[in-house]
Amino acid sequence: MSTTVLTTPVVDPAFKQFLDRRVEPTWLTNLRLAAWEQYQSMNWPTRSEEDWMRSDLRGFHLDKYRPLEAREVTQEACPTWLLDGVETDGQLRSVDGVVQHEQLSPEAASRGIYFGSLERACQTLGNVVEQYLMKTVDYKADKFSALQAASWASGAFIHVPRNVSVDKPLHIHSGMTDGGVDTSHILIVLEENASATVLCECSSITETSDGFHCGGLEIILKPGAQLRFVKLQEWGDRVWHFAQQRAVVDRNASIQWTLAAMGAKFVQVAQQVSLVGEGATSQVNGTMFTRGKQQMTYNTLQSHEAPHCTSDFLYKAALQDRSRTVWRGMIKVAPGAFKTDGYQRNDNLMLSEHARADSIPGLEIKADDVRCTHGSTTGRVDDELIFYAQSRGFTRQEAVHLIVTGFFQQIFDRISIESVRKALGHAIARQVRQYE
Amino acid sequence: MQSHVKFGNTNRFIHTVPIESQFTTICPLTDLKPAVPQTFELDDQFILLVRYQDDVYCIEDVCTHDGGTLGEGELDGHCIICPRHGAKFDVRTGEAVTMPATEPTKSYEVKIDAGMVTVRLVDQ
Numbered sequence: 001m002s003t004t005v006l007t008t009p010v011v012d013p014a015f016k017q018f019l020d021r022r023v024e025p026t027w028l029t030n031l032r033l034a035a036w037e038q039y040q041s042m043n044w045p046t047r048s049e050e051d052w053m054r055s056d057l058r059g060f061h062l063d064k065y066r067p068l069e070a071r072e073v074t075q076e077a078c079p080t081w082l083l084d085g086v087e088t089d090g091q092l093r094s095v096d097g098v099v100q101h102e103q104l105s106p107e108a109a110s111r112g113i114y115f116g117s118l119e120r121a122c123q124t125l126g127n128v129v130e131q132y133l134m135k136t137v138d139y140k141a142d143k144f145s146a147l148q149a150a151s152w153a154s155g156a157f158i159h160v161p162r163n164v165s166v167d168k169p170l171h172i173h174s175g176m177t178d179g180g181v182d183t184s185h186i187l188i189v190l191e192e193n194a195s196a197t198v199l200c201e202c203s204s205i206t207e208t209s210d211g212f213h214c215g216g217l218e219i220i221l222k223p224g225a226q227l228r229f230v231k232l233q234e235w236g237d238r239v240w241h242f243a244q245q246r247a248v249v250d251r252n253a254s255i256q257w258t259l260a261a262m263g264a265k266f267v268q269v270a271q272q273v274s275l276v277g278e279g280a281t282s283q284v285n286g287t288m289f290t291r292g293k294q295q296m297t298y299n300t301l302q303s304h305e306a307p308h309c310t311s312d313f314l315y316k317a318a319l320q321d322r323s324r325t326v327w328r329g330m331i332k333v334a335p336g337a338f339k340t341d342g343y344q345r346n347d348n349l350m351l352s353e354h355a356r357a358d359s360i361p362g363l364e365i366k367a368d369d370v371r372c373t374h375g376s377t378t379g380r381v382d383d384e385l386i387f388y389a390q391s392r393g394f395t396r397q398e399a400v401h402l403i404v405t406g407f408f409q410q411i412f413d414r415i416s417i418e419s420v421r422k423a424l425g426h427a428i429a430r431q432v433r434q435y436e
Numbered sequence: 437m438q439s440h441v442k443f444g445n446t447n448r449f450i451h452t453v454p455i456e457s458q459f460t461t462i463c464p465l466t467d468l469k470p471a472v473p474q475t476f477e478l479d480d481q482f483i484l485l486v487r488y489q490d491d492v493y494c495i496e497d498v499c500t501h502d503g504g505t506l507g508e509g510e511l512d513g514h515c516i517i518c519p520r521h522g523a524k525f526d527v528r529t530g531e532a533v534t535m536p537a538t539e540p541t542k543s544y545e546v547k548i549d550a551g552m553v554t555v556r557l558v559d560q
Contacts, residue, residue: 047520058477058482058505059477059480059482265480295503324503356503
């Protein structure tokens, strides 16, 4: 039982039970209560809302997953790909939101680096976590965000002190059983001139698994900090994936954010990078490769809030079968953010006549003397290319694999971590459908 | 084998056998009111049943223009009108007959068996 002073009485029995199972500081319980109140006051998103206009939620039934129920520690092993040939300074593994393993090298720990379970950090580093948790993402954005803020479990906290570099990557893996739930939250804080590489991946126990992921990601980079963040999403074919992700990048800090979205039945992600200090830079490399009836929506925002900042978003999607992608990108330049250099691009490769890609780039500029460019291309694979490859002895599947790999090459060229390039290559190979 | 659960305004079926191989019983014919489209969920798929004149038709409940539901649309003769942008689909064939839709929506075979509406979820 938690001993807390609550600002709001808990009326919902399921949520009360959820809170009673946890031993958490009062500030966190109150934060959960505020989010739960918000959750209960909101309706599920509808197609009348811009971010959800192209999303079909009819098949989603929350009652099937029960995110508030207690979850057992399971020893199930879900596959990982980003660790191949990589030495790490720390690893954190969870299944269905229950931490199974956490480790940080003694050398990294001796330099004041924290890497481990967010739940544990709320207990042991409460005064630090309280400053940042749920301050960067907006839990009032929609009902899923409110649910995540109220019911998050597991996840990671990374804190790197001033002028400290994490030499080797930190690895976070979230696994999910068939029909499982993952509401993990990741909070990364790099103090002034700190640097780190974080490899994050998620996968289901089998390729055909069902499940519900409702996640949050907050990244705070203080002046001069540098982060390379990689996310590989390989959930099972029947998983519903909702996430709100935001990075706040301060003066002369930089982030390179690479993501590969391959799995899940339905994906809806709101991704935002806010450049709040002069000279901040961000590069986002996104790959989506879909098949079957997958639907993936990425709503991205590059928010320039200070002068002399640079943002570069490149999203590439390859679509098979009857799958669908929606990419809605926005560059916002605030008044006074002069000398902004913003770039966004979305390329789509259609591998089937029944697939559909919606690409909606946008600009909202309220400052003079800026350079903002955006572009979008959508095209089909030339059948002659496939025919030529087949005439040289390749199967159709191999030919498609070659063409898709070439299409994603621009992303590969921007990734500086060998194991990530390799893992992405394997993920693409796994995703190419079988041709009869 | 199937179980039937009601979720909001949509009827939901959960199957334990592959649905492509057989006709699936959906509802009694008497449950379908003439010219009133009705949506059903079967194994993550949404279908629309329409009783028009003496026949029952089944199409996928998806507007191929924006990917949304057609279920709240009205019938205009043998066509259903998308409630958002006005695209029309022929419920007999799934054909898109009015812009902005240009691609047909899926159409499924329907049989009436002992007063029950059954559907075969394989593309025609």
